[in-house]
Amino acid sequence: MDNKGEHLQQTITVEKQDGNAFFSNPRIPNTAELPPESVQILKGRGMDENGIRDLGWHAVPTLHKPHKRLSKQELATNGQVDAVELLSSLLGDKRLVRTLRTMDLSNGCGMQCDTCLADAALPAKQFSYESLERLFLDNKFLEMLQPDSLRIGSSGEISNNPRALDIVKMILTATKSLDMKRMEQEGKHHQIKVFTNYRHITEQFIDGLIDLAKTEPRLSVCISLPLNKIDSVNRQFDQYALSKSDIFGPFADYRDEAGLIRWAGRTTLRNVLIQDVRHTQPLYMGGRVLSNDQLKRIRDMELDEIYYDSTSRDYGHRGFAKTYLNPDGLWCMVHGTGFTSHTDRSFTIITPQNLDALSYLPYHYDFPTPPNWPGGKAVNNVDPEKLRTEDFTTQTQKPRTIVK
Ligand code: SF4
Numbered sequence: 110m111d112n113k114g115e116h117l118q119q120t121i122t123v124e125k126q127d128g129n130a131f132f133s134n135p136r137i138p139n140t141a142e143l144p145p146e147s148v149q150i151l152k153g154r155g156m157d158e159n160g161i162r163d164l165g166w167h168a169v170p171t172l173h174k175p176h177k178r179l180s181k182q183e184l185a186t187n188g189q190v191d192a193v194e195l196l197s198s199l200l201g202d203k204r205l206v207r208t209l210r211t212m213d214l215s216n217g218c219g220m221q222c223d224t225c226l227a228d229a230a231l232p233a234k235q236f237s238y239e240s241l242e243r244l245f246l247d248n249k250f251l252e253m254l255q256p257d258s259l260r261i262g263s264s265g266e267i268s269n270n271p272r273a274l275d276i277v278k279m280i281l282t283a284t285k286s287l288d289m290k291r292m293e294q295e296g297k298h299h300q301i302k303v304f305t306n307y308r309h310i311t312e313q314f315i316d317g318l319i320d321l322a323k324t325e326p327r328l329s330v331c332i333s334l335p336l337n338k339i340d341s342v343n344r345q346f347d348q349y350a351l352s353k354s355d356i357f358g359p360f361a362d363y364r365d366e367a368g369l370i371r372w373a374g375r376t377t378l379r380n381v382l383i384q385d386v387r388h389t390q391p392l393y394m395g396g397r398v399l400s401n402d403q404l405k406r407i408r409d410m411e412l413d414e415i416y417y418d419s420t421s422r423d424y425g426h427r428g429f430a431k432t433y434l435n436p437d438g439l440w441c442m443v444h445g446t447g448f449t450s451h452t453d454r455s456f457t458i459i460t461p462q463n464l465d466a467l468s469y470l471p472y473h474y475d476f477p478t479p480p481n482w483p484g485g486k487a488v489n490n491v492d493p494e495k496l497r498t499e500d501f502t503t504q505t506q507k508p509r510t511i512v513k
Contacts, residue, residue, distance in 0.1 A: 141455035146428035190436035213265030227264035234436035245283035262304030430470035
C-alpha cells in the first residue's frame, strides 16, 4: 500500500521555544516520543504513562538551549562543567559497567551546518580539561567504558573545545589499561575514535589529529564534510586536502559536475578517513532543517527507496538503547523512527532512580553487551517491513515532525 506520500505530507514543524522554559516544566510536551516497545518495558517496571513522559524525552541531548551563540569567553567562564561532579551519583553503579562508548565535549555544536544529521543545538556548556583529566583517572569511570572503543563526536563538535587536541592525547594515555586488556584478550587495540566536521578554521586542529594518528594506531580520525545545500565548505576542503597530497591525494576519485572532488573515503593513513556526505546523497531522513526540495523529494520517493534508504535501519533498531555522555549528563538514548517518533532518537538523563527502569531497555546489539545491564543484549528478530507496514496503516500514526 502506498500511502506514504499522504503520511509525509502531514509533516509539521515545531519551532524551538525560548531558553529554559522549553524543558524546565515536565508537563510541557517532550520533543521526542519513545517507541512502543520501550514504553511496554518501562510499564513492566512499574511506570505509568505520566511517569514515563515525565522522565523528559528529548530529540536533542541538550537541556537548555541558548537563545543565541555564546562566545568562547562566555563558554569558558559560565559554561564550564566539572565532569566528575556531573557523574558523581552514577560512578560505581555496577549496572553501568562497560556501557559507555560515545561522548561529546560540549552539549551542542557551533558548526551550524544547514542540515544537521544530529539535530544539534548551539553549545551552552563544555567539559573543563582539568575535570576530564580527573574523570579519566578514576577507575570507576574507566570501568564504565566499553572494552573496544570510545567515540568522541556525536551531536557535539570536538573542535569547539579549545583544548580538544590535549583532551584526545590525555584520553589516549588514560585509557592505556583498556588497550592492554583488549590486546591480551582479543589481540586488538582499544580505539579512540574522533569524529570532526571540517571547517577552514579547524585545519590546524585537523593537522594536529593527523600528526597524532601517524604515530598512534589506537586513534581513528573521521573527517566529515557537511551535508550543506551550498558547497563552499566542500570546496575549501578540496583545497585543503589537495595541499596535503601525501595524505589525501591518491583518493581524490573524480570531480563531479559541480567541480567538486568526490573523495573515496580512505587516505594514505589507515586510521584517517573522510566521510563525504554530499547533499545529493540520500542521507536526509533525520536532521534538523530540510529544504522544501528535500521534503518534496522524500514525499515523492518510492516506498522501496525509503525502505532501503533508512527505514530498514530505523525499524531494525527501534527500541534499542545505549548511553551517551555530554556536559548535560549521562543520557539514555533510545532508537526510534522518523515515522512514529519525530526524530530518530529519544534521549533522557539517567539518574540513580530512573536507572532502575531504564536499564531494562535492551542494549543495542551492534555493541559489546554490558555485563550487568539488566536489559541485556537487544535481539534483532523483528521484521522491519512488517513494523513499517503497521505504522503506515495504523490509525495512530503520527506526522513526521521537523524541529527547527
Ligand atoms: S552536522 Fe555535525 S558539525 Fe554540523 S551542525 Fe550538526 S553536529 Fe555540528
